[in-house]
Amino acid sequence: MRRREFTILIGGAALCPLMARAQDSGTAPIMGFLWPGMTPPQPPRMTSLSEGLREAGYVLGKDVLVEVRYGAKDGQEFSGFIAELLRLKVALILTVGDYAPKTVQEISNTVPIVAISDDLLGSGLITSLSRPGGNTAGMTIQSPELSAKRLELLTHILPGISRVAAIWDPTTGASQVSMTEQAARALKIKVQVLEVRTREDLAGAFLAAKAEKAQALNVFSSPFLSSISQEIVDGAAENRLPAIYQWREHAEGGGLLSYGPSLAGLYRQAASIAAKILKGAKPSDLPVEQPTKFELVLNAKTAASLGIVVPQDLLLRCDLVID
Structure with a gap:
């Protein structure tokens, strides 16, 4: 094969x-x-x-x-x-x-x-x-808007954060970056955009996030990043970085949160x-179609391992809580 x-x-x-x-x-x-x-x-x-x-x-x-x-x-x-x-x-x-x-x-x-x-x-x-x-x-699939929304969700589960790293695959274009940075200004958050073009770039991205004292991680939408998602989840756990992803499968694989279409x-x-x-x-x-369902998923086990107390209103908004 x-x-x-x-x-x-x-x-x-x-x-x-x-x-x-x-x-x-x-x-x-x-x-x-x-x-x-x-x-x-x-x-x-x-x-x-x-x-x-x-x-x-x-x-x-x-x-x-x-x-x-x-x-x-x-x-x-x-x-x-x-x-x-x-x-x-x-x-x-x-x-x-x-x-x-x-x-x-x-x-x-x-x-x-x-x-x-x-x-x-x-x-x-x-x-x-x-x-x-x-x-x-x-x-x-409205990735720019959803990337900005995921930044907002991070501030909800981690009130008071001021520095967030974002993993970005440049082949997806700049719209996710620009819309997330716009949301960050409104939330008074500094976003550190980390380019990951190859699997080998990932270790350096986590080192850069650590050097800038990032308090959380927003993983942008990308087919390539999805194909190395478990490595990203593992890296976030190793660096004790609360992270949010696009797909529920990433939260099921150990990520803290996910928000996006089914x-x-x-x-x-x-x-x-x-x-x-x-x-x-x-x-x-054929008119362009959009997703019909969005899912908010929380991995409660990951939250507990990071010492995060999840707000009750966020728990109630979740479509799935993984214990």
């Missing part, structure tokens, strides 16, 4: 035999999945994508095939993955973040793109939320959009 490809497992069963039979028959369209992380898309992404496709009438491995590419070490290899998918004559490419769809757009203005984007309009990927134009459809819901929603394109819809005609 090469680093950039993997066998999709759904319910513990490998789909390779089913995929091969469908491909041999020449009847099943192929959907590319371009994942900008260093490791394969982690749960619940593939399971939720499969469920969403099934709800729309497509059984994964029978009615539609999925070719996944991940683990690009640089922009050249990432572009190579796109070229591979285009040679396979994929019916569409599912992408995550802002960098991935932008790179696909630069290579092809015809292949349909379904983007789960941090900021679809603000990043310039589309011209209108109601009629995107071009070859890109999908969802905007990851499972996003991938089912993306599957629904992909199914519309498979049935003949043009990406330019």
Whole structure:
């Protein structure tokens, strides 16, 4: 198995035999999945994508095939993955973040793109939320606004803090930084933005946060950062930094707090959009969708280990408290 490809497992069963039979028959369209992380898309992404496709009438491995590419070490290899998918004559490419769809757009203005984007309009990927134009459809997950909201939540669970470090993947653009800094000024907080472009940058980021006496950590949205999320969670624990993340799965993995859309819901929603394109819809005609559910999750065990007394009103606002 090469680093950039993997066998999709759904319910513990490998789909390779089913995929091969469908491909041999020449009847099943192929959907590319371009994942900008260093490791394969982690749960619940593939399971939720499969469920969403099934709800729309497509059984994964029978009615539609999925070719996944991940683990690009640089922009050249990432572009190579796109070229591979285009040679396979994929019916569409599912992408995550802002960098991935932008790179696909630069290579092809015809292949349909379904983007789960941090900021679809603000990043310039589309011209209108109601009629995107071009070859890109999908969802905007409001990452800039949510990053600022997570800063506010940190001040709620840690009243009186004045210094917060933020881990940022520059490929996501500057909108999360600018909106969080704007929120920080209103909250009278100093934000230390730490660039993490590779896994190797992470240790230095924690050292820099420690040197500036950061009191908490805000982890910005990024597919790459999601792919190294456990290392970030472990680093925050080692440095005793209360941290807030985008996805509930990060809080379940030991992070203090998470606030953001339902990851499972996003991938089912993306599957629904992909199914519309498979049935003949043009990406330019599909209005951009937004998340339908946001979750606030607290890991009470992590809070206790950090000596944090969680305010009662915050506990009552949580969708899930992990004991």
